[in-house]
Amino acid sequence: MHVSRIGRLIVGIVVTAVGFTLVGPPATAQELVHTDQTGDIAKVLRNGTFLADPGRTYPDIVRTRFAHLDDDLVVRMSFRDLRRRGELNSFSMTVRRPDGRQRFFAWFGSSEGWGGGELITNVQRPCDAEISIDYRDDMVRMVVPRTCLNDPRWVRMSAEADLTFQNGTDFFDSATRGRMTNLKVGPFTRRLLPG
């Protein structure tokens, strides 16, 4: 994959990274399942314009399970139509911690394979974040060890999927947004405790 394309995608995601709290009860559990709206993919033009594209089926996220386990953060996204694509694909998750800092993890791939990991700048050491992609069951699973985040007391998470074309046009869906907006990241889950 071409570095400049990845760079544009990263900039697009980070620049628009604004999130809100999902409506829900106070944090008492380590897991949240969110059913996302279908037909809510946004098309982002090279000039930054956001347009609804309800007829597109990929990358439409339909259901996501966020889990804060003893050792790992796990985000499992189910898609309406997950297929291996020749263009650049990406899956990402953003984590907020009690200290107010936000960490971004992303994986980028095409028909040639997958790469990625942590891309935010405040990282001082490698992180063993992993992704698994199941095309048969339309499922993507992202795992980030809690040690990558200094074992936080709680986290809030969001997740996204992107499909980017050679001409710079990007299609994306947020796992928790519920409708097309001009915000790429969020809303964030409520606080999820480990356990």
Ligand SMILES: [Ca+2]
């Ligand atoms: Ca969706």
